[in-house]
Amino acid sequence: MKTIFRYLKPYVGAVVFAMFVKLIGTILELMIPYVLEYMIDEVVPSRSMTKVLVIGTLMVLLAVGARTVHVYANRKAVKVAQNTIYDVRRDLFWKSLNFSGSQMDAIGLPSLTSRMTADSYNIQNFIRAFQTMGIRAPILLVGGIIITLTMDAGLASILLVIAPVMIVLIVLISSRGIPMFEKVQKRLDDIIRIMRENITGIRVVKALSREEYEKGRFEAANQRMIRTDSLAGLLMALPGPISTLFLNCGLTLVVVIGAQRVNAGVTKPGVILAFLTYFNMILMGVMALNRVFVMMSKANASANRIGEVIDTPEDLTRLPEAIAPGTHRDGYIIFDHVDFEYKAADESADVQDFGGSGKGLVLSDIDFSMKKGGSLGIIGATGCGKTTVINLLMRFYDATAGHVYLNGRDVRTYDKDELHRLFGVVFQNDVIFADTIRENIVFGRNVTEEQMKLAAEDAKAAEFINGYEDGYDHMAAIRGANFSGGQRQRLLISRALAADPQILILDDSSSALDYRTDADLRKNIREHHGDSTLIVIAQRASSIMGLDDIIVLDEGKIAGHGTHEELLKSCPIYRDIYDTQMGEAR
């Protein structure tokens, strides 16, 4: 709830105004029955048709006035909801977009998406409803209580006994109901997760004819959702009938006690009759209040989930240069005895950590340096921590021990964007966006048309791009599904080359390329991007053997470091890799 109020703050004026207007509308509306009663009780017996017509006209005017005022207030309320939710989504998106690697791991993509969507809709509905419904309820409730108190405080005291019991009961039920909504949301997350798994893995599911199994898996999650959702619904359906029951019991008490008071001569019979009407009014107030409350509990669950994201502190803050450690070592990129270990995800302790060997350090005592314009290959077994080196260099994570320096500065002292602008990078399984080829290569940077085309040439992508009638304006499908694996990789490499980056990183980005293309690509990079500092992560020795320097990683440790020739002599692992790949082909 805190989150909602924080976002409503700029619109407090508008909210108060909308609710004030709503108050006027409600008063106008509530006046109509009284005017009518006045007409029947006072005017009609006077037998003046003119007076009847005047009062009648007044009622019509009140009705029209109430409508105008209500519509106006409702629109104001919608406006506030629109503006608030826009702000919430803006911040939520921005925050998520800037999450660090470990923050992203902790919340997870599906959950983050549903916070962005389903949860924001809940809040939007609540913000509107509490402005339009939130005023009528208290008026009916407070008004009813005040009127009954002034009429006969003795009888009204029955209310003062019943009301607290009733409210305690409702709050008790709701306090159980509210956590249920969070549970419902979790169940929905499960359903969404299974859907997403099936959408991305549809080929595997179909190939293995597991459609029926998947249906079963989904149905199990669906049934769990139905059960939880029903239980939540059951709890939230209780307050309405309970409050009616309580007030009606109170009414019976009013009749009985009222009869005794009449008998004792303390109360007039008419008062009991009037209580009938006002109890009804109070009941309507309680019901409306309850409705707002239900919506509030739903919104609260959503607000907490959104708040969790928005209030996540930035975890990779910029380190002031004054207190940052310096280095006397020479080199453009320096890894100074770096260790890395994934932080245990505190929320989901059952989710295992798959980095490296599965426990402990993913990287240990990584120490190397490279010169500006140099080139480095990293090779090693699956899961040996090759990608983690890049994650630390680009500061998606911070090293657990040791330091990473770039151009003489600790990477933590860089502004995030300033740091990232130095790079052109292709990750493993990198993403093509559903946009034009042009936009996928340029990617929001100041890349000229010429640079873009040169990059595509160098990445060997120009050929197939030019094959499209619309060339660079050709649309990529979601996840680049309309391209083959090799085409995707060439587009990604074009993206990395386009801005002539200081540092070029290719992480397993040529695995889908044939040797011919791969060789041409390497030649182009060497010849046209020789100024870039190059880091290549690969499984193939041929992709890196021509580089200045090669690091062989084994279970997070450096098992060999040197040129191709040196390693062939000194590093058994490297020799083994080379012999397997080249030996057979020779």
Next chain:
Amino acid sequence: MAKMGSVRENPKDTRGALLRMLKYLGTYKFLLALIILLSIGGNVLALLGPDFAGKAINEAAAGAGKVNFERVYYYAKRMLLCYLLSSAVTFSISIIMMYVSKWIAGKMRKDVFDKLMKLPVGYFDVNQAGDIISRVSYDIDVVGTCLATDVVQIINSIVTVTGSFVMMVIISPLLSVIALITVPLAIFYTSRMRRITQPRFSKRSKVYGKMNGFVEEMFSGQKTINAYAYENGVNDRYDVINHEAADAYYDAEYYGVTMGPSVGAINNIGLALVGILGSALYLLEKINLGQISSFILYTRKFSGPINEIANIVNELYSALAAAERVFTLLDEPEETADAADAEVLADVRGHVEMKNVSFGYVPEKTILHDLSLDAHAGKLVAIVGPTGAGKTTIINLLMRFYDVNSGEIFVDEKETRCLTRRSLRDAYAMVLQDTWVFEGTIFENIAYGKENATMEEVVRAAKAAHIHKFITCLPQGYRTVISADGGNISKGQKQLLTIARAMLYDAKMLILDEATSNVDTETERQIQKAMRELMAGKTCFVIAHRLSTIKNANHILVLNQGDVVESGKHEELMAKKGFYYDLYAAQFE
């Protein structure tokens, strides 16, 4: 591909959506009938309660010292009973309907998912996952909420309106005429407004779908966006969509919120007319004051639900717009059904033959031209060629993810379109380029292809795929849960898992799409050994760029631009010094 960009603008089939919603409700017609009965009972009780109250008050009105308490208690007891029952009835109604709505929402989710399982693979290539998912996460939720509350209200309203109208006519047919003016006026107004709001609510749903898709896509590429410092650019694009969504909401509600107050005003004007006309009738001595009072009482009861109907109609229409999006998905053309006389492919030998196959994903662009190949049972076919030569497409066709445009594909001399898809796909084991794991234990992920796989079998497959050691190093071994979308598990480890999965899956034919290119050399060598054992007696299609891995192929197909340019054994092709030779030589540049 153009499909996702284009926005469907044709008018919505509201009636169709409504009818289909009613069909869902129809399953529970007995419960709905029960609700109607309960609602009538509840209304009678609601009328009786105040009546007994009035009688009790009349007894109390005898004045000081003269009250007959026995009578007061008598009526008070009945009054209390009525209220108790009425609360019980109200509660039952809302609980029943709540359950019904949850069941229907569950049924709709099930229908959507079952449908997804029947859609052709192509559907998922062109539709955003986020957009598909929003039908379940948002649209069905809207429908469910509407059912839970609005249906009860509609039934209640009908009962109340009918009941009070009957009472009004009994008291004064002449005064009731006013209701015949205001009610049609209210209905006319609502239906006119509906025409304005309906397209706007549809648009809102659509914009939400678009926003969900965008958010999902950008979050999944979040690391890349950061790496290119493109956060601001993406944020600007989101800002546009966010604005659009907020505006679509405002636009829809701007008109939506006029409904309630307007119908309220119509009713209040009706009340004024009743007052004026009633007074006139009183002056003409056609009616007495008591009758006017009760008539007004019933008018209020009568107009209460009509007030609400405006709100309900609003919600109903936004629910129908949501339901329609769900139904649109349910109406997507499914994978064409197997031919009526489709055979089940049994006792597979594994002879695969492609004859003059042509294919393109879109009609304008043919990717495979007149491709033929003959793979005898138990043979290893290597498909090589530069990227984009059409290698992945061959797999799509072999598995019938897509059907050929012309030509034929035979398995064991049977045309594959005359076979059931299931039996055809069952005959293949497959390791794809994009590895896929789901949230579940490692055991479940490996055992995925084979029902009732035992631990021994899974361990054997894992050992063969050389991932057993890695798995046993994990604290919970085979029971370790892989987080959604693979989390921290590396690409190579994922690949090993899917290889183990394929190993366990006992099929006569095997498809490998660049499966080994992401495993390190040491592991790959061992895998190749295991693969050779696994391949024994199986027809294998290997798509790999690493030529050393396919040197053992019985037959090599060299593809370029969708055509087979060369084919034969490694030595023969090398001797030819043609396209294959060029590709091969490039490895040493």
